[in-house]
Amino acid sequence: MQISLEDAFRGVTKKIEVPRLETCPHCGGSGAEPGTKVETCPTCGGRGQVQQTVNTPFGQMAQVTVCPTCHGKGKVVKTPCRECKGQGRVRKQHSVDVKIPAGIDTGIRLRVSSQGEAGINGGPSGDLFLLIEVKPDRRFxxxxxxxxxxxxxxxxxxxxxxxxxxxxxxxxxxxxxxxxxxxxxxxxxxxxxxxxxxxxxxxxxxxxxxxxISKEPSAKERELLEQIAKEMKVTVKNKEGFFDKIKR
Ligand SMILES: [Zn+2]
Ligand SMILES: [Zn+2]
Structure with a gap:
């Protein structure tokens, strides 16, 4: 994000768009297209876990793992919600106010939480980094x-x-x-x-x-400068660009 040097001097609040995961309004978070059924997972029977027999150096052992079909949910969606593709959540942009602290400089990353809280390295945890670029100023x-x-x-x-x-x-x-x-x-x-x-x-x-230094001194200025030159005992050009004989 680009900010002016004056904003960096005073600190500034800027509106930015932050992506946030929200419950899908279309399916209400179930992940199933409205009007379709959510069924009990046929692989695990709704338990969310499956038992597998694995061969080990100590013989066969039973191992319980997360169900590969329903990923532990115990339910399967026959027709996934078309808005969230069955995820139950959607990524929505929402605008937050980010407080950029006074004294910020180019190259500093601000960590911005979904509520817009900004922290310098190690600040409150968030989901977005804002890279600051301070624009050059005409005066300073x-x-x-x-x-x-x-x-x-x-x-x-x-x-x-x-x-x-x-x-x-x-x-x-x-x-x-x-x-x-x-x-x-x-x-x-x-x-x-x-x-x-x-x-x-x-x-x-x-x-x-x-x-x-005056590029075109006035007649009076020239006269005074010639007097100063005389006082300083230095040689200067006259109006026509020639050297006058300065009395020493
Ligand atoms: Zn949905
Ligand atoms: Zn399952």
């Missing part, structure tokens, strides 16, 4: 219990420090970016990752800092 990449994201800031913000809003599943968080942050730095907001499936607490939100 999951790494175990952590979530990874990135933020774009402009170079003055990286150089002088700033505050940015970071989206989490619990709303926006303010992240302090210290002065002198380098492109590619990784910052962290503790406890804003995925809830831990086993155990308490949550993973972290890791933020990759990307520093963007």
């Amino acid at each position: 990449q999951r790494k175990g219990d952590d979530l990874n994201t990135s933020v774009d800031i402009k170079y003055p913000q990286a150089a002088l420090g700033c505050e940015v809003k970071i989206e989490t599943f619990d709303g926006f968080e303010t992240l302090d970016i210290p002065a002198g942050t380098q492109p590619g730095s990784k910052l962290r907001i503790k406890g804003r990752g995925m809830p831990r499936l086993r155990g308490k607490g949550s993973g972290d939100m890791n933020i990759l800092v990307k520093v963007t």
